[in-house]
Amino acid sequence: MKYVLIALMLSISYSQVTLTQEQADNIANNIQELQIKVDSLTVSDSLKTIEIDLLNEKLSLTEEELKLVNEKTKLVKPSWYENKWLYFGYGATLSYAVITIINKVGTISDLFK
Numbered sequence: 001m002k003y004v005l006i007a008l009m010l011s012i013s014y015s016q017v018t019l020t021q022e023q024a025d026n027i028a029n030n031i032q033e034l035q036i037k038v039d040s041l042t043v044s045d046s047l048k049t050i051e052i053d054l055l056n057e058k059l060s061l062t063e064e065e066l067k068l069v070n071e072k073t074k075l076v077k078p079s080w081y082e083n084k085w086l087y088f089g090y091g092a093t094l095s096y097a098v099i100t101i102i103n104k105v106g107t108i109s110d111l112f113k
Contacts, residue, residue, distance in 0.1 A: 019027070
């Protein structure tokens with residue numbers, strides 16, 4: 001039994017398969033098409049890798065710009081005339097002036113009655 005099994009294995013391993021010319025051409029064409037697909041996929045993959053690198057660089061530049069803008073806002077201080085107490089004073093003075101003028105106009109109009 002062992003000998004038959006060994007003989008069968010040797011006959012299968014040493015046997016040849018012959019292909020027709022058409023089958024050989026089809027196999028060669030399939031191999032070429034697969035090589036072209038592999039080449040196009042490697043080009044596409046390399047382009048995507050370059051795009052990812054550019055996007056990562058853009059992200060790092062944007063983060064750096066954000067840090068610079070935050071530092072700029074810390075350095076910029078309002079001028080003396082951009083004070084909320086000064087605005088309050090302007091409003092109070094204007095209100096007092098308007099009320100005073102209205103009262104004077106009212107007293108002047110009472111004189112002519």
